Structure formats: C-alpha cells, structure tokens
Amino acid sequence: MPAQPKLEPALTAPHKLAYTYKRSLGPVLSRFFTALRDKKILGVRRSDGSVMVPPKEYDPDTSEALTELVPVADSGVVTSWAWVHEPRAKQPLTRPFAYALIRLDGADTKLLHVVDAGRESAMKTGMRVRARWAEQPSGAITDIQAFVPVA
Amino acid sequence: MSEAKEPVELLRTPVELAYTYSAGQSASRFLRGIAVGKLLGQKCPVDGRVYFPSRGSCPQHGMPFTGETLELTDKGTLVTYAIVRVPSENIPLELPYISAQVLLDGADTVLMHLLKAKLEDVHMGMRVKATWRPRSEWTTSVGNILYFEATGEPDALYESYKEHI
Numbered sequence: 001m002p003a004q005p006k007l008e009p010a011l012t013a014p015h016k017l018a019y020t021y022k023r024s025l026g027p028v029l030s031r032f033f034t035a036l037r038d039k040k041i042l043g044v045r046r047s048d049g050s051v052m053v054p055p056k057e058y059d060p061d062t063s064e065a066l067t068e069l070v071p072v073a074d075s076g077v078v079t080s081w082a083w084v085h086e087p088r089a090k091q092p093l094t095r096p097f098a099y100a101l102i103r104l105d106g107a108d109t110k111l112l113h114v115v116d117a118g119r120e121s122a123m124k125t126g127m128r129v130r131a132r133w134a135e136q137p138s139g140a141i142t143d144i145q146a147f148v149p150v151a
Numbered sequence: 152m153s154e155a156k157e158p159v160e161l162l163r164t165p166v167e168l169a170y171t172y173s174a175g176q177s178a179s180r181f182l183r184g185i186a187v188g189k190l191l192g193q194k195c196p197v198d199g200r201v202y203f204p205s206r207g208s209c210p211q212h213g214m215p216f217t218g219e220t221l222e223l224t225d226k227g228t229l230v231t232y233a234i235v236r237v238p239s240e241n242i243p244l245e246l247p248y249i250s251a252q253v254l255l256d257g258a259d260t261v262l263m264h265l266l267k268a269k270l271e272d273v274h275m276g277m278r279v280k281a282t283w284r285p286r287s288e289w290t291t292s293v294g295n296i297l298y299f300e301a302t303g304e305p306d307a308l309y310e311s312y313k314e315h316i
C-alpha cells in the first residue's frame with residue numbers, strides 16, 4: 001500500500017435547497033381551509049356516519065367520493081402526543097410544545113396539531129384542549145396557532 | 152374576521168432544506184487547486200485514465216486513487232453542448248447561452264461548463280480555452296473560470312473525443 005497522503009480538512013459550504021410549492025386544494029380541502037379562515041373546523045361525513053377531520057375527498061375504505069362537510073367543535077381530546085424540547089426554526093412555536101393527535105368533539109379521526117401547554121408535565125393523554133385562533137386567519141392550518149389546555 | 156370572500160383554493164407549501172455541503176477530500180483538493188489557478192486531475196492506477204475533476208477513486212475499477220495529482224491545461228475540445236434559453240441564477244452569460252461539455256487536453260473525462268460563442272459558430276470538436284476571472288476574484292470554485300471561448304485552432308478529430316459524447 002502506498003503511504004497515506006496527509007489530509008487537509010475537507011472544504012464545506014452552505015447549500016440551500018428550496019422549492020416554492022403552491023398546491024391546489026381541490027373541492028373538499030378548499031372548503032376546509034376556507035372555513036378555517038372563518039375560525040370554523042369542518043369534517044367530512046362517510047357513508048357509515050363517521051366524520052373525518054381533516055376531511056378527505058374519497059373514503060379511504062370504499063373509495064367513494066365524499067362531499068358532505070359538517071362542522072365539528074374547536075375543542076377535543078388529546079389521544080397521543082410528543083414533547084418538543086427544543087423547537088427548530090420552522091416549527092410552529094418558538095417555545096417548547098407538544099405535537100399531538102387531537103380528536104375534536106364531533107369527529108371520529110384525529111387531527112395532528114400543536115398543544116401549547118407551557119411545560120411537559122402539563123401534558124396528559126386524555127386531556128381536553130381548545131383551539132387558540134390567529135387574530136388574522138388567512139385560510140391555513142396555522143390559523144389555529146395551537147391548542148391550549150382547557151382548565 | 153377576514154374580509155376575504157373568495158374561497159381558499161391554493162395553499163403555499165414551501166420546502167427549504169439548509170445543508171452544509173462537504174466536498175470531501177478529493178473535490179477539496181481539486182477546489183484548492185483551482186483557487187490558485189491549477190486544474191488538478193487524478194490518474195487511475197489500473198488503466199492510467201485521467202479523471203478531471205477526480206472523485207478520489209476510479210468508478211470503473213473501484214480503486215482508490217493515491218494523493219498524487221497531475222495538472223492539466225485549460226485548453227480542450229468541445230465534446231457536446233446545449234443551448235440554454237431558460238434563465239437561472241449565477242450564470243455570467245446572457246441568454247441564450249451555451250452549456251458545454253469540455254474535454255480538457257490530457258483528461259479522459261469531460262468538464263461541464265459554459266461556452267461564450269455565437270450560436271451559429273458553436274459545433275462539436277471546436278477547440279476551446281478557459282477565460283478566467285481576474286485573479287483577485289478567485290475562490291475555491293470552478294466559477295474561477297468564467298466560461299470557455301474558441302481558440303480558433305482547427306477542430307479536433309472526431310476520433311479524439313467520440314467516446315465522450
């Protein structure tokens with residue numbers, strides 16, 4: 001084997017990859033996001049009567065088109081959660097928070113969102129939470145800034 | 152409450168990934184060379200083919216190269232090219248410009264770079280030479296070469312570059 005050459009540190013450089021995507025929402029999610037702008041949450045009703053939030057255009061089991069949007073409450077129950085100790089720059093809150101699955105009252109599925117509970121010990125599966133709305137909603141999921149514990 | 156009446160039909164979902172790119176040993180050596188105006192290639196220990204820029208090992212034989220480099224000239228042959236009519240960032244030429252594959256003399260791999268030429272003049276086999284930025288602007292970047300330009304020499308023989316098309 002030849003002698004190993006003396007190594008200098010490898011050069012590095014910042015490299016930013018960015019895509020400015022816009023997506024078309026389609027008829028069902030368009031109504032969901034339009035309702036968020038009015039501080040309302042809509043689900044979609046399936047043929048068995050259950051309600052999915054967020055709504056989907058097609059039934060995940062039967063593939064039938066779904067069109068009946070129904071309002072659900074902006075409060076519900078945390079069914080699962082994970083605490084974020086050190087939020088990153090693009091995450092929804094700048095202080096520690098929980099990502100949580102929340103079953104809203106009137107819904108049969110769970111919505112992934114954020115719980116602003118202040119500290120991890122305030123989080124509990126089964127706890128009740130309520131949406132804290134943005135002052136100027138724009139038709140985005142961030143119109144719900146976070147869910148907060150209901151005392 | 153929002154005053155907007157139009158339904159929300161579009162959602163902005165930008166994606167941004169901030170990397171720190173590491174060039175690794177081999178490309179770092181190449182970039183440190185070009186920072187002082189040297190074009191460094193490496194030779195395969197098995198068949199002697201010259202890789203430029205080198206990736207540190209031979210893709211054909213899987214052999215790691217030694218640290219040894221050889222310096223190439225900044226002259227070569229235009230192997231193939233594309234005329235670009237869509238703008239992108241950091242290109243020092245006006246549209247339409249020519250994206251070029253240049254086989255430097257003494258190299259066995261092509262370098263992708265830019266060619267400054269009239270569209271009606273560009274053709275395969277054209278002899279070209281690097282036009283460098285002013286030395287004061289050199290960095291560890293292949294952009295130290297602004298673009299290639301025709302030398303006016305007679306065209307290279309097709310046989311000399313056909314395997315690189």
